[in-house]
Amino acid sequence: MMNRVALITGSTSGIGLGIAKHFAKEGYDIMFHGLENNGGEIAQSVAKEYNVKTSFSNANMLEAEAIENLVKQTIETFGGLHILINNAGIQFVSPIEEFPNTKYENIIAINMNAAFYASKAAWSQMKSQNFGRIINISSVHGLRASEYKTAYVAAKHGVIGMTKVMALEGANHNITCNAICPGYVKTPLVEGQIKDQAKAHDMSEEEVVEKVMLRKQAVKEFVPLKAIADMALLLAKDSSTTITGTSFALDGGWSAQ
Numbered sequence: 722m723m724n725r726v727a728l729i730t731g732s733t734s735g736i737g738l739g740i741a742k743h744f745a746k747e748g749y750d751i752m753f754h755g756l757e758n759n760g761g762e763i764a765q766s767v768a769k770e771y772n773v774k775t776s777f778s779n780a781n782m783l784e785a786e787a788i789e790n791l792v793k794q795t796i797e798t799f800g801g802l803h804i805l806i807n808n809a810g811i812q813f814v815s816p817i818e819e820f821p822n823t824k825y826e827n828i829i830a831i832n833m834n835a836a837f838y839a840s841k842a843a844w845s846q847m848k849s850q851n852f853g854r855i856i857n858i859s860s861v862h863g864l865r866a867s868e869y870k871t872a873y874v875a876a877k878h879g880v881i882g883m884t885k886v887m888a889l890e891g892a893n894h895n896i897t898c899n900a901i902c903p904g905y906v907k908t909p910l911v912e913g914q915i916k917d918q919a920k921a922h923d924m925s926e927e928e929v930v931e932k933v934m935l936r937k938q939a940v941k942e943f944v945p946l947k948a949i950a951d952m953a954l955l956l957a958k959d960s961s962t963t964i965t966g967t968s969f970a971l972d973g974g975w976s977a978q
């Protein structure tokens with residue numbers, strides 16, 4: 722049997738990269754994607770290290786057509802598409818009155834709309850295979866709100882709604898759809914926020930981590946990449962047919978409160 726093929730958006734950095742390596746280690750072929758300049762090199766080195774097939778695309782998640790082409794290219798390159806992980810995302814923090822419209826629109830487009838376009842494009846292939854696993858990387862901010870994150874919270878809540886609809890429509894085709902909702906994970910996206918918050922609050926970066934970032938998590942630790950990758954692997958399994966339409970909080974107890 723051919724290897725299962727996983728397309729992971731935003732997989733040349735952070736959480737996506739962590740998931741991609743974990744999947745490669747388990748024998749999945751990987752379509753890498755992201756805007757990082759070294760994406761091609763990452764894809765090659767993972768292929769070599771884990772003896773799987775990989776490829777790379779830098780499709781812009783702001784453009785529906787580019788997203789459709791990314792899915793097409795994946796199917797053409799690997800001969801199938803079994804796992805779609807909608808992970809690419811950006812963040813921008815601002816009070817409502819000052820929130821720039823273009824930033825708002827881009828966050829909705831990249832963090833939410835792109836997940837729809839990619840899933841829509843993958844749908845007929847997954848149906849014809851009678852197998853599909855769509856995993857949306859939402860956030861604890863898909864379940865809870867924080868000030869100054871209007872666009873991000875709206876997009877991440879939207880992704881959870883979309884996840885439920887896809888679970889219903891995929892049910893007769895063995896296409897499952899679930900969301901993973903992490904608390905804070907130490908990735909380049911968060912490292913940027915630590916620096917910004919340290920400036921904004923006139924605090925050291927250590928103080929920001931302890932008093933601002935992890936304030937709402939009961940467990941005062943960043944969520945390990947491996948925990949997210951393990952959860953994604955479980956959801957991708959053949960045996961996970963009945964796990965669908967659900968959101969898994971990996972948030973150190975944040976949403977328990």
Ligand code: NAD
Nearest residue numbers: 731734735736755756781782808809810860905906908910
């Ligand atoms: P990251 O910045 O390390 O990676 C984001 C990836 O998305 C990169 O590969 C980047 O190139 C890609 N991307 C961004 N804009 C794009 C565009 N226009 N076109 C194509 N690719 C684009 O961030 P991360 O922390 O790994 O976040 C990954 C996902 O996890 C995001 O959806 C984020 O909202 C979510 N998340 C992160 C955390 C956290 O604490 N880091 C917590 C909860 C949820």
